[in-house]
Amino acid sequence: MNEGVEWALHSCVxxxxxxxxxxxxxxxxxxxxxxxxxxxxxxxxxxxAGILSSTSGPKGGFQLARRPEKISLLDVVVAIDGADDxxxxxxxxKAGPGADSKADYxxxxxxxxxxxxxxxxYRRELSGQTIADIVAQVEQTYPDTAGNTRxxxxxxxx
Amino acid sequence: MNEGVEWALHSCVxxxxxxxxxxxxxxxxxxxxxxxxxxxxxxxxxxxAGILSSTSGPKGGFQLARRPEKISLLDVVVAIDGADDxxxxxxxxKAGPGADSKADYxxxxxxxxxxxxxxxxYRRELSGQTIADIVAQVEQTYPDTAGNTRxxxxxxxx
DNA sequence: GGCCCGGTACTCGGATACTAAATGTCCGAGTGCGGAAGG
DNA sequence: CCTTCCGCACTCGGACATTTAGTATCCGAGTACCGGGCC
Numbered sequence: 513m514n515e516g517v518e519w520a521l522h523s524c525v526x527x528x529x530x531x532x533x534x535x536x537x538x539x540x541x542x543x544x545x546x547x548x549x550x551x552x553x554x555x556x557x558x559x560x561a562g563i564l565s566s567t568s569g570p571k572g573g574f575q576l577a578r579r580p581e582k583i584s585l586l587d588v589v590v591a592i593d594g595a596d597d598x599x600x601x602x603x604x605x606k607a608g609p610g611a612d613s614k615a616d617y618x619x620x621x622x623x624x625x626x627x628x629x630x631x632x633x634y635r636r637e638l639s640g641q642t643i644a645d646i647v648a649q650v651e652q653t654y655p656d657t658a659g660n661t662r663x664x665x666x667x668x669x670x
Numbered sequence: 671m672n673e674g675v676e677w678a679l680h681s682c683v684x685x686x687x688x689x690x691x692x693x694x695x696x697x698x699x700x701x702x703x704x705x706x707x708x709x710x711x712x713x714x715x716x717x718x719a720g721i722l723s724s725t726s727g728p729k730g731g732f733q734l735a736r737r738p739e740k741i742s743l744l745d746v747v748v749a750i751d752g753a754d755d756x757x758x759x760x761x762x763x764k765a766g767p768g769a770d771s772k773a774d775y776x777x778x779x780x781x782x783x784x785x786x787x788x789x790x791x792y793r794r795e796l797s798g799q800t801i802a803d804i805v806a807q808v809e810q811t812y813p814d815t816a817g818n819t820r821x822x823x824x825x826x827x828x
Numbered sequence: 829g830g831c832c833c834g835g836t837a838c839t840c841g842g843a844t845a846c847t848a849a850a851t852g853t854c855c856g857a858g859t860g861c862g863g864a865a866g867g
Numbered sequence: 868c869c870t871t872c873c874g875c876a877c878t879c880g881g882a883c884a885t886t887t888a889g890t891a892t893c894c895g896a897g898t899a900c901c902g903g904g905c906c
Contacts (some may be wrong), residue, residue, distance in 0.1 A: 513756040514850070514851095515760065515850085516816075517757060521781045522781060534878095537676070538878090544715065544765045546765075547851090549852070549854075550851070551776075552880085554882090555879090565866080566684060566879060566880090567879080568857085568879050569861085569878055570860070570876070570878070571861080572860080589830095596672040599757060601673070602676060604704075605702075607704075608701055622807045626799050626804060630743070630799075633790050633792060633795045634791060634795075638785075641787075641788075646781060650780055656768075672888085672889070694840090696839090705890090711891090712840090714840075714842085717840090717841095724839090725898085726896075726898050727839050727840085728900060728902085729898095730838075730840065730898075731839075742873030
């Protein structure tokens with residue numbers, strides 16, 4: 513899985529601590545000492561997926577496009593890593609003996625079905641958790657984090 | 671995910687149809703028109719993992735090292751694709767402000783925990799299904815497959 | 829005739845190239861702000 | 868002094884290198900079989 517998923521998730525959480533304000537990729541990258549341009553690339557992907565909204569020019573930057581309760585972890589993963597299953601059925605059976613060339617083996621191959629079934633539970637679990645859930649857990653487990661993060665971004669602005 | 675996982679799963683199923691006999695990588699590859707040497711590499715990985723047992727020389731080949739009821743889909747995936755989680759936590763928080771350099775963020779980072787939780791359900795689902803289950807489903811859904819496969823391998827032997 | 833031995837053909841096994849995708853970087857397009865000029 | 872306009876600095880956005888991991892291939896190590904030679 514793409515490393516950008518981790519960056520995107522943490523950045524979304526951080527954006528929750530800075531509501532109603534556009535934060536530049538540069539500042540988000542500085543927070544974790546990440547390469548700015550590359551993080552920018554991931555944020556662009558989130559923007560294309562409708563998770564973030566972007567603004568150009570001075571006072572520009574990124575902010576959440578919708579409430580964090582409406583952003584599931586699966587949304588972020590799909591935006592960065594693509595919608596394809598990890599296990600992709602290449603319809604190997606089509607090359608085997610007695611194959612039906614007009615059949616869709618992604619549907620009828622039992623190996624493919626078994627793998628896909630597991631992947632569905634994975635996706636269901638991811639879609640059941642939202643950015644808001646993560647933020648709530650952070651605020652409960654590490655009560656200082658929210659304030660510290662807000663303060664850090666405020667200081668960097670100058 | 672590695673493409674070899676698909677090949678490995680199908681090959682394990684096929685080996686179930688040819689019990690008590692060593693099947694060469696060449697024949698297994700010919701069945702799906704796969705590159706022989708590369709499939710051999712995957713079978714080697716299964717052997718290292720203790721899923722298959724291999725024999726060199728004439729009359730050599732691969733066979734299941736244990737009963738198919740004892741081979742879960744997760745075993746095969748881990749053997750080919752490695753045991754690492756798809757989402758690997760790079761402990762991004764260590765570079766952030768106020769980080770504890772001696773803490774293990776793979777354990778305490780809530781983003782990492784959330785992703786890992788989803789991955790656990792995935793692995794649980796995979797470990798719940800065995801090669802024997804797949805074979806049983808195949809025999810029930812496509813009753814001719816077992817016989818046809820056996821016959822195909824028998825004919826190729828000549 | 830039976831037994832032993834060496835050659836041979838065939839297999840797995842790991843070391844070695846090649847290719848695609850993830851990672852990282854750079855420059856151009858777009859935009860709001862600030863200041864200077866003019867009324 | 869107020870308004871308008873122009874230039875500038877800053878941002879995102881996508882096009883362009885670089886590195887890693889997946890894909891594919893090749894040759895050597897090991898082994899059972901087959902044939903010939905010897906007892």
